[in-house]
Amino acid sequence: MPRFHPTPDLDMHYRVDDYTDPWTEPQTILMLHGNAESGLAWYAWVPKLARHYRVTRPDMRGFGKSSPMPRDYPWTLDRLIDDFSALMDHLGISRFHLLGAKIGGTIEDDPNVSKMAVRDRELHRWWTSQARDQPSTQDTVDMLMDCIEQADGVMKEGIYPLGNKPIADVTAGLAPPLPPPVAEDWRHKYAELQTKLMSLSTNSKQLVAENSGHFIIIDEPEVVIDAIRQVVRSVRETAKLRGRNL
Numbered sequence: 452m453p454r455f456h457p458t459p460d461l462d463m464h465y466r467v468d469d470y471t472d473p474w475t476e477p478q479t480i481l482m483l484h485g486n487a488e489s490g491l492a493w494y495a496w497v498p499k500l501a502r503h504y505r506v507t508r509p510d511m512r513g514f515g516k517s518s519p520m521p522r523d524y525p526w527t528l529d530r531l532i533d534d535f536s537a538l539m540d541h542l543g544i545s546r547f548h549l550l551g552a553k554i555g556g557t558i559e560d561d562p563n564v565s566k567m568a569v570r571d572r573e574l575h576r577w578w579t580s581q582a583r584d585q586p587s588t589q590d591t592v593d594m595l596m597d598c599i600e601q602a603d604g605v606m607k608e609g610i611y612p613l614g615n616k617p618i619a620d621v622t623a624g625l626a627p628p629l630p631p632p633v634a635e636d637w638r639h640k641y642a643e644l645q646t647k648l649m650s651l652s653t654n655s656k657q658l659v660a661e662n663s664g665h666f667i668i669i670d671e672p673e674v675v676i677d678a679i680r681q682v683v684r685s686v687r688e689t690a691k692l693r694g695r696n697l
Contacts (some may be wrong), residue, residue: 457537464516465509465538466490468501479505479544481535483551489515492552495672504548509538550679552668603647613652617685617692619678620648624661654685656692 455463471477480500484492490508500506512534513520520526539547622645629637649655658678663670685692 455538455541457534457541460518460520461512461534462518463509463512463534463538464490465507467505467507467542468497469505470501471503471505477503477505479507479539479542479547481539481547481549482506482508483535483549484508484511484514485552487514488552491515492669493672495669496676499673499676505544507538507542507544507547509535548683611651611653615654616652617682618648618652618655619682619692620645620655620657621667621675621678622657622659623664623667624659625664627664654691656681 453465453467455465457463469477482490482493482496484490489510493506493508497506497508510517511531512518513524539545626634626638626641645657649657658674660667660671660674663674668675681692684690
């Protein structure tokens, strides 16, 4: 498997899957995994995406087959961003789609978000900052309440603050294992949050991953992939979201 040596302390392992037609110039997707994972987290996504894009899946430093880091390593997002930026420079790729999960999603917040309009940037930072691994307790409901308050803040500018920007909301079909009173409150607040997310844009659709809870990208990757492809198509064609699930 390919390896890249961006810094003296890192031997980065990565995979490139490209099954596009050899006479074309495919666009690239850089896929960033979350904490305690590796590029293998995206394994089920490759057959769906690699026929249409060049898919690059690095192992973050300290994870997978990349170099382990010492226990007292001074982790920073800037260091991780520099690693991935160096990798893309090494591959000769200057423009690419960035797809991240968990901390990989937070990394998305740096190089390109500064070019967004203020309200888009605030919404993006809110969304990527939400905890992905909250315990299944009352804390989960509290987190939902915070999300709802944040969404309300974005919507203060009026109805549909994001205009017609496409939003595909992939909703978990399975609730977390909660005590009955808490579970009922969670279902109510979760539904309220989805409604508010849909109200951010006139071009929004909801998809439900019926058999998944927290790990939708692993349990039902085809649902998320379909959502991403429909959003990209909507932007390119300046059209409403559409398709089998949308």
